[in-house]
Each structure stands twice: as structure tokens, then as C-alpha cells.
Amino acid sequence: MLIAQTRQRLYINSLDYSRTQLKKWRQQVFYCPVCHEQVTLKIGTTIQPHFAHLAHSKCTVTTEGETAEHLAGKALLGEFCRLWQVNFEYEVYLPTIKQRPDVLASTDTRHVAIEFQCSPLSIERLRERTSGYRRIGYEVVWILGQRYQRQHWTASNHAFLQYSRQWGWYQWQLDVSQHKLWLLHHIVHYGYPQQVGYQRCSVEQIKSLYKTQHQQLTPTKLLAEAQQLYRCLVQSAPELLSLQQSCYLAGHHLAGAPLCCHQASTLPINQQASILLAVRLLLFCEKQGCVTAAQLDQFCWTYATAFYQLPLVNEHSWQLQWCRQILQQWQCQDVLRLQGAVLHYHKAKWYPDYFSKQKAIKK
Numbered sequence: 001m002l003i004a005q006t007r008q009r010l011y012i013n014s015l016d017y018s019r020t021q022l023k024k025w026r027q028q029v030f031y032c033p034v035c036h037e038q039v040t041l042k043i044g045t046t047i048q049p050h051f052a053h054l055a056h057s058k059c060t061v062t063t064e065g066e067t068a069e070h071l072a073g074k075a076l077l078g079e080f081c082r083l084w085q086v087n088f089e090y091e092v093y094l095p096t097i098k099q100r101p102d103v104l105a106s107t108d109t110r111h112v113a114i115e116f117q118c119s120p121l122s123i124e125r126l127r128e129r130t131s132g133y134r135r136i137g138y139e140v141v142w143i144l145g146q147r148y149q150r151q152h153w154t155a156s157n158h159a160f161l162q163y164s165r166q167w168g169w170y171q172w173q174l175d176v177s178q179h180k181l182w183l184l185h186h187i188v189h190y191g192y193p194q195q196v197g198y199q200r201c202s203v204e205q206i207k208s209l210y211k212t213q214h215q216q217l218t219p220t221k222l223l224a225e226a227q228q229l230y231r232c233l234v235q236s237a238p239e240l241l242s243l244q245q246s247c248y249l250a251g252h253h254l255a256g257a258p259l260c261c262h263q264a265s266t267l268p269i270n271q272q273a274s275i276l277l278a279v280r281l282l283l284f285c286e287k288q289g290c291v292t293a294a295q296l297d298q299f300c301w302t303y304a305t306a307f308y309q310l311p312l313v314n315e316h317s318w319q320l321q322w323c324r325q326i327l328q329q330w331q332c333q334d335v336l337r338l339q340g341a342v343l344h345y346h347k348a349k350w351y352p353d354y355f356s357k358q359k360a361i362k363k
């Protein structure tokens with residue numbers, strides 16, 4: 001942590017002093033402002049000078065082995081606030097919820113807790129800490145560090161997804177070494193195997209942020225996806241087995257799944273490629289004959305585990321949203337027809353095998 005108290009209860013922020021000044025205080029005793037245990041002043045050569053609890057401390061806000069990235073990131077976020085003339089404080093302890101955001105930015109009417117997350121955090125803890133802030137009327141912004149800035153997105157990356165009308169699905173990332181705060185916006189899933197796509201702009205460019213044209217599903221991309229699905233089926237990929245069985249039971253073959261199940265891109269909320277869940281949804285519509293709101297709800301509950309946990313947004317409503325988006329497209333493609341208030345299954349062209357599907361795409 002950056003801040004500690006002296007024996008006289010004075011607050012000392014290590015960012016406010018030079019290394020030489022701090023070195024004179026090496027023998028002095030400092031205390032944690034939250035648990036009042038003794039803490040040590042650490043002055044390394046490369047890492048930002050900071051205070052650390054002693055080993056086996058039971059402090060509720062202790063950040064075990066705070067990394068150079070986390071300390072430098074906190075300092076950088078403060079610099080940004082100063083630059084934007086936003087009032088802020090480092091490491092303010094909020095006793096009602098027993099939490100201490102890295103940076104707290106405030107105006108007369110708004111409080112925004114800024115958390116720079118560098119270490120692993122369970123989805124449960126993320127949910128708890130987020131709802132803690134919301135309970136006292138604070139907004140919270142999660143900014144992700146290096147460990148989350150990777151090519152392959154795991155469930156923990158997805159857990160930090162947020163949604164806004166303006167930015168679509170988005171996420172913040174801080175690159176401490178480059179002094180850059182990035183907004184990843186209009187995040188989508190596409191293809192099989194599933195990939196994550198997004199646009200990125202630095203915080204300085206946010207005002208001129210725009211959304212690029214919706215990517216079309218070209219015949220080439222469609223063919224590639226169908227081919228990849230076929231290859232994985234031939235190799236008996238475990239993730240396809242139960243779906244392939246459901247297709248069999250309905251008299252179909254997964255490799256011949258209708259073209260309407262392939263999407264250019266979808267909401268970034270499915271654990272598996274969207275083609276697989278789209279096939280499930282289509283089988284469901286076919287079997288039911290019609291889809292009422294209650295049935296759709298049922299579908300979402302049944303396949304709840306197919307979706308990522310998204311503690312920062314209302315999860316179930318997004319699952320429904322995903323289904324509705326697909327159903328709407330199928331309505332345009334005459335797979336479904338609206339009669340009264342109910343969608344009725346009309347028709348979808350299943351191919352007997354991959355090769356006849358391939359021929360149809362190439363035509």
C-alpha cells in the first residue's frame with residue numbers, strides 16, 4: 001500500500017516523498033490505517049516505495065505481496081485523475097463495507113471506486129466486492145493489469161465484462177509500462193473455435209470513439225467455420241458429443257447444421273462457440289413447434305452453464321438477450337414465423353452431411 005500512519009496518527013503517502021527522504025525514515029515505525037498493525041516501509045531500487053504488512057497479518061484489506069505493477073498502476077491512475085482535474089484519494093478505507101478501493105474518485109454527487117486488478121480474483125470475490133460498492137451507492141470501475149491482457153480469454157477475463165449502450169461490451173486495461181489506459185469496446189465472439197474480437201482506443205481518444213461496420217459473414221468465413229466443425233466432429237471432440245447425439249435423436253447430423261446457425265458475431269457471453277448453442281436453440285424450436293417467453297426462459301435456465309458468469313451485469317437478462325437476437329434473425333430468414341405473440345417454427349434446411357452443406361455454400 002502507498003499510505004501508512006505514523007505513531008502520531010499522521011498519514012504518509014509514499015508517493016509524496018523522494019527515495020532519499022523516505023530512506024531517512026527506515027528506522028521509524030508505521031502503522032496500517034485500517035488494522036493499526038505495524039507495517040514496514042519498503043524501498044527497493046525499481047519498485048515504487050510502499051508499506052507492507054508483516055507476514056501472517058490478518059488485516060482485512062491487506063494486499064499480499066503487492067507487485068510493482070500494482071503500485072505503479074495506482075500511482076498512474078492518480079496521475080490521470082489529476083490530469084483530468086477529478087478529485088481523488090488513494091486507498092480510502094470504507095468501514096461500512098470493509099473495503100478499500102485503490103483510488104476513489106469523487107464529485108459532489110458521484111463516488112467512483114477504481115480497482116486496478118493485477119492478481120487473480122475469484123468470481124465470487126469480484127461479485128462481493130462489486131456489490132459492496134453498489135450497496136453504498138458507489139460506482140466501481142475495474143481496470144485489468146498485465147495478467148489479463150492475453151490473447152486467449154478465460155472465464156476470469158469474461159467476468160470483468162461490462163455493457164453500455166455507447167461502448168457495447170467493454171473492458172478497461174492499464175498498460176503501466178506504456179502509461180496507457182485502454183478501453184476495449186464492442187467486444188464480440190466469433191468463429192469456431194471461438195475467438196474474441198474487439199476495438200481498442202486509448203483513454204485520450206474516447207471522445208472520438210466510433211463503431212466499425214458490422215462484420216458480415218462471408219461465404220469464405222461460413223465455409224471455414226463449417227469445415228472446422230466437421231474436422232472436430234471427425235476427431236470426436238468431447239465438446240461436440242452430447243450435441244451431436246441430440247442432433248441424431250432429431251434425425252439430423254451436426255455437420256449438416258443449417259446455415260442460419262452460423263453467425264458473423266455475437267455477444268461475448270457464451271462459453272462455447274455460438275454455433276453450438278444456436279444449434280441447441282434450433283433443435284429446441286423444432287421440437288417445441290413454437291417458442292413462448294416462458295419456454296425461452298426455460299431454455300436459458302437449462303443451458304445457464306453454457307454462459308459465462310458476468311457479475312458486473314445482470315446475467316440472466318443477457319442470456320435471454322442472446323436468444324432473442326438469434327430468434328430475431330431467424331424470423332427474418334423465415335425459419336420462424338410470428339403468429340399473434342408467439343413465434344412458430346417454420347423450416348430450416350439441414351444437410352445430410354458436411355459435403356452437401358459445403359456444396360450449398362459454394363454455390
Ligand SMILES: [Zn+2]
Nearest residue numbers: 032034035059
Ligand atoms: Zn492492515
